[in-house]
Amino acid sequence: MQLFYTPDINPSHPQYFLSEEESKHCIRVLRLxxxxxxxxxxxxxxxxxxxxxDAHPKRVILQINSVVTEFNKRNHYLHIAIAPTKNIERIEWFLEKATEIGIDEISLIICQRSERKDAKVERLNKIITSAIKQSLKAYHPILNEAMAYDKFIAKPFEGQKYIAHCEDGDKTNLKVDALSNGRYLVLIGPEGDFSPGEIDSALQNGFKAITLGESRLRTETAALEACFEANFLNR
Known part of the structure; x- marks a missing residue:
């Protein structure tokens, strides 16, 4: 069955009108x-x-037959803050796969060693939208605009906070430390990793250092591993 993303739909209304773009796709492309x-x-x-x-190619009228609220609602909340990679396609890949697996919020953080200082959130949101449609997710992950690292880690967060880095030192494991059915915020650094100063700042702001395994992972792979671990813990 064909699936459409309709963020402006009103559950109390018995009908919904598809946009002109979606109507054209529905009738001309999908031939419904x-x-x-x-x-x-x-x-x-x-x-x-x-x-x-009404199958009009410029304004399809839909009759709403039934509604399921909180469809496949998750029992935890995962927020990953990631430094955008120099090759933006790697972040696009992460967003697609993380959305399919399960994630609630993504923030883009600009670090000292970041090679990319910005990203087109509008385009990245389209990738997320495509992924929720492909994987039949009723919740659309939040994607936040890029923010300076220092400002981001100072923001309040109700839940467990972690920073994944490659420097030596005491570290815990997300699968061991995180409480099930909880709220988690995980920081993932740029290709050159977080600087020692950034790590210290995170620890002073209540973050715990974690390891994501013995291998040195790419930024997007590390973020996806954190996503896997959080979802596995709450399966």
């Missing part, structure tokens, strides 16, 4: 017709079953 059944997700937990009432 009146009576065809489709599914809608609002990105806030709602999964809607609907049928096409």
């Amino acid at each position: 017709d009146a009576g065809s059944e489709v599914q809608l997700i609002d990105g806030k937990g709602g999964l809607y079953n609907a049928s096409i009432k």
Whole structure:
């Protein structure tokens, strides 16, 4: 069944009008017709079953038949703050896979050793949207604009906070330390890793140092490993 992302849908209304772009895709590309059944997700937990009432290529009218709220709601909250990589396609890959596996929020942090200082959030959000449609997720992960590292780690966060780095020192393991059904924030540094000063600043702001294994991982791989571990803990 075809799936559409409809963040502006009102669950109390019996009908919904697809945008002109989505209507064209629905009728001209997918070749759906009146009576065809489709599914809608609002990105806030709602999964809607609907049928096409009017198959106009510029304004498809959908009849809402049923609604499931909090569809596949997760029992934990995962926020990963990651330094955007020089090759932005690697971050795009991470966003796609993390969304498919399960993630709630992503922040882009600019560190001392960051080779990329910005990223086009609009384009990255489209990749996330595509991934939730592909994997049938009713919740759309939040993607935050890039922020300076020092400002980010000073922000309040209610939950367990971790920093993954490659420097020597005492470290714990996310799978061992994290409490199930909890809220987690994990910092993932740039290709050159966090600087010693950044690590110290994180520890002073309540973050715990963690290891993600013996191998030295790429930025996007480390972030995805953290995503795997958090989801495995809460499976």
